[in-house]
Amino acid sequence: MNYAKAVCVFTAAFVLPLIASAHATPVHMEPASSAALTETPREVVVRFSERLEPGASRMSVRGPQGETVSEEARVGPEPRTLSASVRDDGEGAYFVSWSVVSADDGHFTRGSFAFSVGEGIVVGSAFQQVEVVHIAQTPEVVAMTIELFGNGVLWAALLLFALAVRPLRRKEARASEWPRIARGYTGFVLFGALAALLGGALQLVWKTRELSALHDTALFDAFFMYTATAAGSAGLWRMGAIVFFLGVFALARKKILASERFTVYETLLVLALAIFAFFRAIVSHATANPFFPELSVAINFFHLIEKDAWAGIALIVALLSFSARTREVLQALLPKASALLALLLGGLSVTGAYIVWLHLKSFGNIFLTEWGSAFLALLSASLLLVVLRAYHTFAPHSSPRFFSSALPATLFAEFGAALLVVYFSSAIIITSPPFDAPRNIIAAAKSEGATILLERSRDEDDSLLLVFEGGMLSNTPVVYAEQSGERILLEPAIRFEDGYALTRPLTEGSRLEIIAPQEGRYDARAVFNVPPLPDDEEGRRAFDLFAQALVAVALVGIAVSAVLYRFANYSTPSLLHPPRARRALVGIAAVALFGAGVAWAASNAALSNPYKALCEGDGNMWHLMLPTRAGIPTSMTPREGCMALGGAYHFADKRAYEYARAPGASEVSLAYAPERPTAGEETKLHLRVRRADGSPAELFVEHEKYIHVIVISADMNFFAHVHPDDERPLTEEEIRSASFTVPFVFPKAGDYIVAVDYAHRLSHESQAFSVRVDGAPSQAIGPARYPSPGQFGAYEVSLAYGAPIAGEVSNLYYTVTRDGAPVENIEPYLGAAMHLAIVRDDLSAIIHTHGEVHDPDVPPPPILVRDGKILHSIESHYLPPRFGPSVEAHVIFPSPGIYTVWGEMKIEGEVIPTAFTIRVE
Numbered sequence: 001m002n003y004a005k006a007v008c009v010f011t012a013a014f015v016l017p018l019i020a021s022a023h024a025t026p027v028h029m030e031p032a033s034s035a036a037l038t039e040t041p042r043e044v045v046v047r048f049s050e051r052l053e054p055g056a057s058r059m060s061v062r063g064p065q066g067e068t069v070s071e072e073a074r075v076g077p078e079p080r081t082l083s084a085s086v087r088d089d090g091e092g093a094y095f096v097s098w099s100v101v102s103a104d105d106g107h108f109t110r111g112s113f114a115f116s117v118g119e120g121i122v123v124g125s126a127f128q129q130v131e132v133v134h135i136a137q138t139p140e141v142v143a144m145t146i147e148l149f150g151n152g153v154l155w156a157a158l159l160l161f162a163l164a165v166r167p168l169r170r171k172e173a174r175a176s177e178w179p180r181i182a183r184g185y186t187g188f189v190l191f192g193a194l195a196a197l198l199g200g201a202l203q204l205v206w207k208t209r210e211l212s213a214l215h216d217t218a219l220f221d222a223f224f225m226y227t228a229t230a231a232g233s234a235g236l237w238r239m240g241a242i243v244f245f246l247g248v249f250a251l252a253r254k255k256i257l258a259s260e261r262f263t264v265y266e267t268l269l270v271l272a273l274a275i276f277a278f279f280r281a282i283v284s285h286a287t288a289n290p291f292f293p294e295l296s297v298a299i300n301f302f303h304l305i306e307k308d309a310w311a312g313i314a315l316i317v318a319l320l321s322f323s324a325r326t327r328e329v330l331q332a333l334l335p336k337a338s339a340l341l342a343l344l345l346g347g348l349s350v351t352g353a354y355i356v357w358l359h360l361k362s363f364g365n366i367f368l369t370e371w372g373s374a375f376l377a378l379l380s381a382s383l384l385l386v387v388l389r390a391y392h393t394f395a396p397h398s399s400p401r402f403f404s405s406a407l408p409a410t411l412f413a414e415f416g417a418a419l420l421v422v423y424f425s426s427a428i429i430i431t432s433p434p435f436d437a438p439r440n441i442i443a444a445a446k447s448e449g450a451t452i453l454l455e456r457s458r459d460e461d462d463s464l465l466l467v468f469e470g471g472m473l474s475n476t477p478v479v480y481a482e483q484s485g486e487r488i489l490l491e492p493a494i495r496f497e498d499g500y501a502l503t504r505p506l507t508e509g510s511r512l513e514i515i516a517p518q519e520g521r522y523d524a525r526a527v528f529n530v531p532p533l534p535d536d537e538e539g540r541r542a543f544d545l546f547a548q549a550l551v552a553v554a555l556v557g558i559a560v561s562a563v564l565y566r567f568a569n570y571s572t573p574s575l576l577h578p579p580r581a582r583r584a585l586v587g588i589a590a591v592a593l594f595g596a597g598v599a600w601a602a603s604n605a606a607l608s609n610p611y612k613a614l615c616e617g618d619g620n621m622w623h624l625m626l627p628t629r630a631g632i633p634t635s636m637t638p639r640e641g642c643m644a645l646g647g648a649y650h651f652a653d654k655r656a657y658e659y660a661r662a663p664g665a666s667e668v669s670l671a672y673a674p675e676r677p678t679a680g681e682e683t684k685l686h687l688r689v690r691r692a693d694g695s696p697a698e699l700f701v702e703h704e705k706y707i708h709v710i711v712i713s714a715d716m717n718f719f720a721h722v723h724p725d726d727e728r729p730l731t732e733e734e735i736r737s738a739s740f741t742v743p744f745v746f747p748k749a750g751d752y753i754v755a756v757d758y759a760h761r762l763s764h765e766s767q768a769f770s771v772r773v774d775g776a777p778s779q780a781i782g783p784a785r786y787p788s789p790g791q792f793g794a795y796e797v798s799l800a801y802g803a804p805i806a807g808e809v810s811n812l813y814y815t816v817t818r819d820g821a822p823v824e825n826i827e828p829y830l831g832a833a834m835h836l837a838i839v840r841d842d843l844s845a846i847i848h849t850h851g852e853v854h855d856p857d858v859p860p861p862p863i864l865v866r867d868g869k870i871l872h873s874i875e876s877h878y879l880p881p882r883f884g885p886s887v888e889a890h891v892i893f894p895s896p897g898i899y900t901v902w903g904e905m906k907i908e909g910e911v912i913p914t915a916f917t918i919r920v921e
Contacts (some may be wrong), residue, residue, distance in 0.1 A: 031044070043085045046081070058215055061086050101226075103231075144426040145423045146195055148311075149312070150195025152310070155273055160313065182257050237279040346561030349561065356375070364437060442464070443528045448524045454467075459627040463502060472520075477492055479502060621643045625647075668756045669688045673686065677774065679775035684741050688738065689758060702757075702759035705725065714843055795817070796816075797817075816886075828879045833850065853883045
């Protein structure tokens with residue numbers, strides 16, 4: 001990538017007021033994620049955004065009994081489709097996992113989703129998320145940088161020798177320098193070829209290791225599997241092209257050096273490098289993009305040569321500045337090299353602007369996507385490179401003595417900046433570009449001082465967004481739809497402040513009439529026609545403001561290139577002043593520090609992606625997956641966004657996330673029927689959750705339930721974890737009104753604590769009540785004690801911990817065995833490894849937390865503490881379908897005392913309750 005990108009966004013700042021659809025990503029699933037079916041489908045089909053490698057793509061389906069129920073997956077007949085036949089395994093949850101290799105960009109992706117079969121069976125939220133993980137890491141970027149840099153050195157050696165060095169042969173005064181020139185030319189060729197081969201080999205090794213881990217196969221098998229893919233075979237072709245280059249050069253080196261004209265052998269060398277560039281260009285994002293992929297690959301081909309050649313030329317001229325002996329050659333070479341770099345800048349302005357337009361899609365995506373973050377790093381390096389190139393063009397004429405003495409430092413600085421451009425562009429190659437623009441405004445109307453916008457929703461395929469700006473709504477907008485001659489009153493659903501979803505079905509061409517009541521003003525009104533649903537918009541790019549700005553940038557880049565070319569052809573002042581080689585180290589060190597700072601800034605979400613920083617700061621995860629609400633995907637297009645509440649919610653729209661994370665205060669009221677609970681008789685617990693103004697709270701699903709009720713007796717002999725939908729599904733009215741009834745039978749008379757846990761939007765809330773139960777029999781006198789280890793059913797469970805201190809994070813470690821053997825088939829229960837309720841002996845404090853499972857080979861996520869409470873990161877919610885024998889939990893005990901830790905885990909479909917006593921100092 002290049003200077004064009006730098007100018008593009010720099011210009012955009014004035015035009016607008018103010019480290020892969022690459023990587024195969026699922027865009028359609030049959031059955032859909034979280035689908036509830038009445039019978040088992042014959043096959044599972046997943047359609048991806050890119051063509052797949054048949055020999056390196058896998059899919060498996062696990063049935064309710066825990067066994068694999070799918071046959072071998074197959075690609076086709078459409079090359080973007082992966083399918084597998086499925087046999088019936090009864091009612092329950094079916095878990096689909098897949099891992100694929102893109103035939104377009106060669107990158108690896110894995111993911112999972114689930115569906116259910118059977119009446120009344122719902123897939124738990126632990127399986128509901130559609131996880132999409134793009135496997136691309138820093139070693140691949142480093143290996144690619146080495147390979148591309150080596151390619152650039154070869155291009156630089158060929159071009160400089162043919163255009164600038166060979167003419168020296170004709171000058172008698174330069175004859176004494178020719179042996180040194182010949183040795184230097186040969187050395188650069190060998191260096192570039194070895195770097196290209198090393199980078200290619202490192203990529204093959206790294207990708208083989210990745211594929212081995214992805215499919216759990218032997219390295220030997222993974223190597224042949226990868227080299228059979230389009231990306232792997234392209235890597236071999238690139239290495240073969242370099243070997244061919246070396247062979248031709250070795251045979252014809254003397255003839256090339258002796259000739260005064262461009263030889264047929266050099267034509268073969270250029271052909272070899274063109275083959276290299278072709279097989280790099282076709283394994284790219286451009287191949288997968290539906291907008292004229294052949295044109296995109298061609299532009300990517302030239303862009304690759306231009307970018308790499310700049311780095312190679314910068315290295316050669318920098319090395320020639322080291323000593324007085326080589327400076328005589330540099331004196332004659334520098335004007336030609338500067339002219340060549342000026343021409344490369346013009347080409348990069350055009351090809352770079354096109355590539356940015358092709359993948360970035362809008363200015364808004366810069367600060368909302370991983371591709372945008374990587375682009376910002378590239379932009380910074382490109383700006384530095386352009387500034388240094390301008391200095392080397394104009395400084396020889398304005399301050400020649402300083403220019404000559406500082407030349408090693410400044411030339412090595414330009415080389416360092418060019419190398420950073422190659423590195424950060426390699427990072428972009430393995431980063432997934434955004435699928436679409438962050439906002440897609442369909443229509444807008446101004447009325448009574450306000451603006452009413454109709455947008456396509458990024459979170460919900462079947463909804464339009466009605467957004468109200470510039471005024472102050474006093475109530476929910478009233479929306480009428482006229483379709484097929486019928487006038488229908490719609491019910492907008494709030495998604496964020498002054499933003500409402502209009503859920504379809506609305507037929508194309510329907511007429512919408514919006515009336516928005518305002519405080520202190522007349523009602524704002526608007527009339528819109530419903531547009532068609534988007535259909536392959538990626539292939540129908542519009543000539544919008546973003547495209548117009550990039551066209552302007554390309555034209556400006558060409559003009560700047562012409563100016564630099566004109567000045568580059570001026571005679572260069574004498575470079576025979578004593579060189580100061582140490583300044584070369586100063587230049588490269590300065591650029592290295594600059595690159596490290598840029599890399600840090602690019603990885604710092606607060607700088608490159610404020611939405612991501614906000615998400616991760618809340619303990620949630622920035623992720624590419626299907627937008628999801630209450631565990632049900634609301635869009636079939638994966639998007640980057642914030643995943644919260646164990647994956648039950650995923651917000652692509654920042655406005656919706658900000659609204660969900662700041663719900664305001666809420667409170668639970670508890671009433672009984674009958675008013676005096678009696679032991680052994682059913683009591684109806686009536687729960688209502690209300691905001692401060694008395695309106696119903698907006699409840700979100702957390703751990704598969706809207707509300708959790710925990711009941712514990714004062715003698716610590718009784719524990720229950722129940723929900724209002726244990727016996728029947730909740731009604732829409734119950735959810736909307738946040739009012740629930742839980743039938744419950746208290747076993748004994750005495751005191752109980754009843755704790756109610758829920759999520760008010762994304763805010764975790766808990767409220768406890770003391771309940772006195774009449775009747776008989778009575779509870780025991782004094783609380784029970786539970787030592788570790790303990791026997792619970794058929795399982796022996798031990799709890800290990802340090803010396804718990806009130807107010808500090810305490811770590812609890814569970815180990816489960818059966819007949820002395822470790823239990824490794826623990827299952828997720830309500831979206832967690834374990835549910836824990838921790839209560840103080842005097843019932844003055846109760847804590848509801850969850851167990852976690854961590855891969856021993858992966859560092860555990862950090863423990864975040866906010867306002868004296870542990871903020872469980874979303875990473876802690878990820879669970880394998882089976883795990884054990886160890887589970888850990890983290891808790892902050894509020895005060896000293898004796899606590900009973902009640903825990904629930906699920907083994908072979910049975911919920912196993914456990915209890916242990918802990919003294920907290």
